[in-house]
Amino acid sequence: YSQDDSADDYLFKIVLIGDSAVGKSNLLARFARDEFYPNSKSTIGVEFQTQKIEIKGKEVKAQIWDTAGQERFRAVTSAYYRGAVGALLVYDISRRQTFDSIGRWLNELHTHSDMNVVSILVGNKSDLKDGREVSTDEGKSLAESEGLFFMETSALDSSNVTAAFETVVKEIYNILS
Numbered sequence: 631y632s633q634d635d636s637a638d639d640y641l642f643k644i645v646l647i648g649d650s651a652v653g654k655s656n657l658l659a660r661f662a663r664d665e666f667y668p669n670s671k672s673t674i675g676v677e678f679q680t681q682k683i684e685i686k687g688k689e690v691k692a693q694i695w696d697t698a699g700q701e702r703f704r705a706v707t708s709a710y711y712r713g714a715v716g717a718l719l720v721y722d723i724s725r726r727q728t729f730d731s732i733g734r735w736l737n738e739l740h741t742h743s744d745m746n747v748v749s750i751l752v753g754n755k756s757d758l759k760d761g762r763e764v765s766t767d768e769g770k771s772l773a774e775s776e777g778l779f780f781m782e783t784s785a786l787d788s789s790n791v792t793a794a795f796e797t798v799v800k801e802i803y804n805i806l807s
């Protein structure tokens with residue numbers, strides 16, 4: 631084992647964005663702590679959470695930022711985006727309005743950060759099959775036209791949650807290494 635591993639440490643700032651109540655905080659809670667909050671009215675206290683991920687034998691730290699609920703007031707600050715190298719753009723597949731907002735979130739992301747931020751479009755709450763208002767194909771085609779990765783997730787039943795975060799982290803790692 632090399633003693634120099636810490637010198638090779640990677641720390642990637644990744645931001646969660648999207649309308650209120652799409653499940654951003656719960657995606658982070660599921661990913662980082664394997665927890666879920668059925669009735670979270672607003673944000674579960676943390677500014678960011680750091681999660682270790684191993685890629686090709688290297689330890690990468692993802693510092694994932696969650697809004698403190700300020701998206702309700704359309705006032706996510708530029709500090710939130712500063713230095714971000716990755717982003718999860720989250721909507722709720724059971725509320726079309728949150729999908730229609732993605733364009734605005736993309737604009738905001740591009741205004742406040744580098745154009746090369748690795749981004750994934752995330753259709754959350756895939757467990758709500760009966761309440762679906764946005765088809766998988768619509769999500770896919772928006773992602774294709776905007777050059778984003780795409781995944782549908784459920785913070786409730788855990789599906790694709792780890793995969794969504796890891797897709798972003800692995801792509802950043804590939805670009806930077």
Ligand code: GDP
Pocket residue numbers: 648649650651652653654655656657667668669670671672673754755756757758783784785786787
């Ligand atoms: P945020 O405002 O985007 O951070 O959203 P929250 O994480 O606070 O979630 C808002 C509400 O949606 C809460 O009541 C959660 O329990 C619920 N929720 C979050 N993710 C899911 C999911 O994948 N499936 C279902 N059915 N509910 C979810």
Ligand code: MG
Pocket residue numbers: 654655656672673674696697698699
């Ligand atoms: Mg939240």
